[in-house]
Amino acid sequence: SQTIHQWPATLVQPVGSPLSLECTVEGTSNPNLYWYRQAAGRGLQLLFYSVGIGQISSEVPQNLSASRPQDRQFILSSKKLLLSDSGFYLCAWGLGVANSPLHFGNGTRLTVT
């Protein structure tokens, strides 16, 4: 069966520090991968998605970037964190077709101080 791993579960970082969040998927090949963010009291916002290694699409302009160095690895990064980057970050995978659901990880709660 397929599983998705996200780490760390919680993170507290100072403003201006770098960020690296990692997500890995097991049990499937060539998945579509997604990064979502949920600010406090807000809905989920799609940040990036990837349909293959090295292929990244950005949904909103921001202080973050994403990379997919391996088929089942998706990384969310920032060179310098802002206070507004605080939130709940979720990774998800899917088969990339309309008739197949997305499956989410347990998320990383990031607090920028």
Added chain:
Amino acid sequence: DAKTTQPPSMDCAEGRAANLPCNHSTISGNEYVYWYRQIHSQGPQYIIHGLKNNETNEMASLIITEDRKSSTLILPHATLRDTAVYYCIVTSRNTGKLIFGQGTTLQVKP
């Protein structure tokens, strides 16, 4: 992607059926209706999806109107653990990516 409209909140008595409505009047012919829920501080959990026909699984039933402009998620016997935010989403046909709205906060009360 078609836009969805859901009531912001609903209450349900424990043990009773919870019926969560969703309007998606601009849905296209090949777009699916998906339902997810998010319990506080957890990732969204997939519940069910459908295209035209009604669907049922171990978690819930999905009723889609004949014109496909609205749907209802039914939790047949709600428990306290069903308290969550429920999202109705219409998919993108190209990438399968989901665009989440504000959802319905369901409060199951004893």
